[in-house]
Amino acid sequence: MNQASFPEMYERWLVAPLFRPYAEITLDEVRLSNGDRVLDIACGTGIVARVARERLGDSGSVVGVDVSPDMLAVARAVAPSIDWREGDASALPLGDGEQFDVVVCQQGLQFFPDKAAAVAQMRRALAKGGRVAVATWRSDDEIPFFRQLRRVAEQRLGNIADQRYSYGDATALEALLRHAGFLDVQCRTISRSIRFDAGTPFLRLNSMALVGMSAAGKQMGDVERIRVVEEIVAESVPVLQQFETGSVFAFELSTNLATARR
Ligand SMILES: C[S@@+](CC[C@H](N)C(=O)[O-])C[C@H]1O[C@@H](n2cnc3c(N)ncnc32)[C@H](O)[C@@H]1O
Missing domain, CATH: 1.10.8 (Helicase, Ruva Protein; domain 3)
Incomplete structure (x- = not known):
């Protein structure tokens, strides 16, 4: 029997107890509403995009972008109807003039070599008035x-x-977003008890x-x-x-x- 790959194990063992609860909190925070166009950057196996799709029903649109074809293969297998795209956060694979109402990046930023370029791309991808949410684990x-x-x-x-805990400084995260030109930047710490069997x-x-x-x-x-x-x-x-x-x-x-x- 073939051993499961890292992305398959990630989806099987980590997503439900750990990443899904945070995806729910994040989408509450950006007040996702009917018809929103959502971009999930560093989507991994796709949990934020999937929760967004559940909440939007048939309305709006959801795109997930990740640099790893192996993570995307699992994302596609789990939710074939979502628009999954391979690409780097610092050069997003978007069409001319393609824009979103909500951009989310859950636990991806800490891995990006060029964080300023990635945050500039997030802003470019947003329509005026659109909302962004970026989550990075505390140290x-x-x-x-x-x-x-x-x-x-x-x-x-x-x-x-x-690297997973390398961007725990909230002040640095706020400054990164402000320098990119975002408005109303706010950062808070969210703690949860994670349970797994x-x-x-x-x-x-x-x-x-x-x-x-x-x-x-x-x-x-x-x-x-x-x-x-x-x-x-x-x-x-x-x-x-x-x-x-x-x-x-x-x-x-x-x-x-x-x-x-x-
Ligand atoms: C910890 S996972 C988080 C995945 C997902 N957001 C979640 O909440 O489950 C980090 C993801 O960042 C992706 N990643 C790392 N560097 C990237 C880059 N430069 N551009 C896009 N994605 C990247 C990895 O491939 C991985 O899927």
Whole structure:
């Protein structure tokens, strides 16, 4: 039997307990309404776009853009009717004059090499008066579950610059949007208790991400990388157990959520 790919595992194990609740909060925040044209940048397997489509019913339109063809393949398989496009956030694949009422970027900005260019593209994609929402996790200094898991991995791999938590500074996020010319920029921290019942897949995905972001992991061949991931999963079990309540695991997770309008 073929092992599931990272995007398939992401969709299977992370989206419902973790990314969907934040997608719901974000779309509440931009007050999505009937007929809106929505652009989901760094859509991954597409949860923000899918929740937008659920809320819009038959009205409006939804486009999802991501640089990864593998993430988009899962997005297409799950929701074939949405308009998924491969492209970079700093050079969006949009038609001449194509504009949106709402632009959302959930947990993508921290990965973009040129954040100023990406935010300028968000603004260009918005119609006048349109709303943008950008979410970036707070630093893992504030998220004990992920901080402790990183420390376990670092014992084997050395220091890891975890990009996922690399843009936790709300002031920097606000400044980025203001400098791009957005109006009414506001940023708040949103914390939620995340609950999941399958610990091992969660640990495996997190270990895959940490190995992939480490300098040591980048030098590994496939066989060694798979072995090291499994070793880190086993060594992470005591951390997981600290967050166990009955038959479920639960941890606090915090994000910046910046909103603005054009
Ligand atoms: C943590 S995932 C978030 C996916 C999705 N927004 C969600 O909430 O589940 C980050 C995504 O950013 C995408 N990404 C990274 N760099 C990108 C870039 N320069 N342009 C577009 N997408 C990018 C990755 O391929 C990945 O799908």
